[in-house]
Amino acid sequence: MKFCGNCGKELSGAGRFCNSCGAPVEQMEETASSLEYVETRTTPKFNFSKKWVLITIAALVLIGGGTAVGMFFLNNSPKELFLLSEYNSYQQMSDDWNTMYGDDLAFQEKLLESPSSSDIKLSGNLDMDEGNISYQEEMLLELLKQSALTIKTDQDPIKQASHSTVALNIDGTKALDVEYVQTKKQAGLKVPKIYDQFFYLNLNQYGEFMRMVNPYYQGPETLELNTLQWNELKLSEKEKESLTKRYSKFLLTAMKEENFTLKKGVKFNHEGESLSLREITFKLSPAETNDFMNSFLDQLIKDDELQKLITDRVVKVAKAASLDDQVGKDLTDKAYVKKELISGLKDMKKEMNRLNYPDGFKYVLLIDKNKQIIDRKINFAVGENKEFAKFAIETKNVPMSNHKTFEEVSIGIAPKDAAEGKMELRYTNTITKDKDLRKENIKAFFTFENSGDVASKVDFTMNSVFKGKSANKQTIERDFNLRLGGKEFRNVPAFKGSIYQTKDISLKDKYSNQKFDVKLNVQDVSSPGTISLTVDSKTKLKDAIKLPSLNADEGKNVAELTDDDIEEILFEIQNSMEGIFEDFGLVDY
Structure with missing residues (x-):
């Protein structure tokens, strides 16, 4: 068996050239070991790991579908209170998110389905201690201070x-610019300072152009630029509703009433605040935990509607990215993708059955009179044989006096023997709201310990002030500090900085204007300094855009250039480059 040394494709017959790329066969003598490598590289099997990729997509679809239980309960049993409180908290989180970022996300979504024009300007500076830099570095810093990059884009995603x-x-003068145009039928590039016309290609002449570059080329004659629209991937309201109903029913059936207990009048204290709450505990024994996991996977395995939803999206992504050539199987075949998805879920079930849950599963909620979750604790251990890891997850959302709210998310993971190490992540945010003012005090901490030694440690704090009557028109001032430690980050410097943001978004008037002024101060180094960056972005939704024409009058078709054309173009480019070098004083007379 012979393979092409240029493209890796298998050679057929006794031809002198590769049928795929056109390279001469005489240059393809390969050793047996290298041939084996090429065969493995170019015809990979859709192995077990790829099935897990599909399963991951399934999990993301479930999460993105909003599978919180959304239904009306009549008697408010402990189980129903538990599920209703989770739903209420999910809705509250969603409402808060939409208040803060809803129009930002809505505008970004419109950009994916409407014509638009955007204008972005980037400028920056680097201030360093003059005593620690050379003359050449000082000149470069001065040049950076005078420089700005502008990016203007007109696009029509449909x-x-x-x-x-x-x-x-x-210094306010255009030094160099590049233009790029792309449609379904053409692509063109122009660098006016070097050559004042577009070099363009009709995509149906792609094969003709490639044979100018490589006479032995035997690939596709037409270049197809596949794109994928967000609307083709996102869940519709009907799909979300259907997922919610099915998995609400599953939870109501799988979570037994006898696994829930309710306590009233439980005292909860936080920073001087005292609340009287109801405590709902959902507890499973080790055997019940295993049964619950199996029943959930069984639900996924038999859920034909979910499998179709995932399969359709995998196929769309595969067609847009031409993944069938990369993984050796046709991911554009719905039947094949669905079969692999189900097979992957069944494999996962087998793997999960090897695990045990020595402490079972415990999920405790503290809820207020509005059935909102104030505190949530989840504890379980999972592993195989006698090796297992303990998980402790806690969230808080505590209303406080003086218009404050305290939020916390903490995750801890440790082996059976705590002395072997641990991983801990903790995020807190104290939010203060007062009319047109919102303040946030964020603290984030991460540590990873191995046998008593701190392998890595991250401390991050950020104080933010939001000013404005609405999230669409406001200014935001942020000050942050970042410090890394542990063996992994022993020589990493500390950082502190600020971000000043102005935001003006109007869905009605179809525009989004945002500006960021960022300053980053590098500390604990021999040459400390401050990096400054300004990003000024203006975007406008339009009914239509106008593109430059790509034709013989406006440019050069690269698939039709003669040798004389190429010689003339190169001569003109050389003269242009010499002029640019003279303008910047780079010519040595």
Whole structure:
């Protein structure tokens, strides 16, 4: 068996050239070991790991579908209180998120389905101790201070057409710019400072152009630019509703009433605040935990509607990215993808059955009179044989006096023997709201210990002030500190900085204007300094965009260039480059 040394495809017959890329066969003598490697590389099997990728997609679809239980309960049993409180808290979190970022996300979604124009300007600076830098570095820093990069883009996602211009300006003068145009039928590039016309390609002449570059080319004649629209992937309201109903029913059936207990009048204290709450505990024995996991996987295995939902999206992604060539199987075949998805879920069930849960599963909620979760604790251990890890997860959402709310998420993972090490992540945020003012005090901490030694440690704090009547029109000031430690980050410096953001978004008037002024101070190094970056972005939704014409009058078709054309173009480019070097004083007379 012979393989092409250029593209890796199998050679057939006694031809002198590769049928795939056109490279000469004489240059393809391979050893047996290298041939074995090429065969493995170019025709990979859809192995077990790829099934787990599909399963991951399934989990994401479930999470993204909003599978919290959304139904009306009549008698408010402990189980129903538990599920209703989870649903209420999910809804509250969703409402808060939409209040803060709803229009930002809605505008970004409109950009994926409407024509638009955007104008982005980037500029920056680097201030360093002059005593620690050379003359050449000082000149470069001065040049950086005078430089700005602008990016202008007109795009129509539905027509799959765009026109982008990237320009470098120095001291207010355009030093260099590049234009790029793309449609379903053409692609073109122009660098006006070097050559004042577009070099373009009709995509149906792709094969002709490739044979100019490589006479032995035998690939596709037409270049297809596959794109994928967000609307093709996101869950519809009908799909979300259907998922919610099915998995609400599953939870109501799988979570038994006898596994729930309710206590009233439980005292909860936090920073001087005292609340009287109801405590709901959901507890499973080790055997019940294993049964619950099996029943959930059985639900996924038999859920034909979910499998179709996932399969359709996998196929769309595969078609857009041409994944069938990369994984050696046709992921554009729905029957094949569904079969692999079900097979992967069954394999996962087998793997899960090897695990045990020595402490069972415990899930405790503290809820207020509005059935909102104030505190949530989840504890379980999972492993195989006598080796297992303990998980402790806690969240808090505590209303406080003076218009404050305290939020916390903490995750702890440790082996059976705590002396062997642990991983801990903790995030807190104290939020203060007062009319048009919102303050946040974020603290994040991560540590990973191995046998008593701190392998890695991260401390992050950020104080933010939001000013404005609405989240659409406001200014945001942020000050942050980042310090890394432990063996992994022994020589990493500390950072502190600030971000000043102005935001003006209007869905009605179809625009989004945002500006970021970022300053980052590098500490604990021999040459401390401050990096400054400004990003000024203006975007406008439009009914239509206008693109430059790509034709013989406006440019050069690269698939039709003669040798004389190429010689003339190269001569003109050389003259242009010499002029640019003279303008920047780079010519040595």
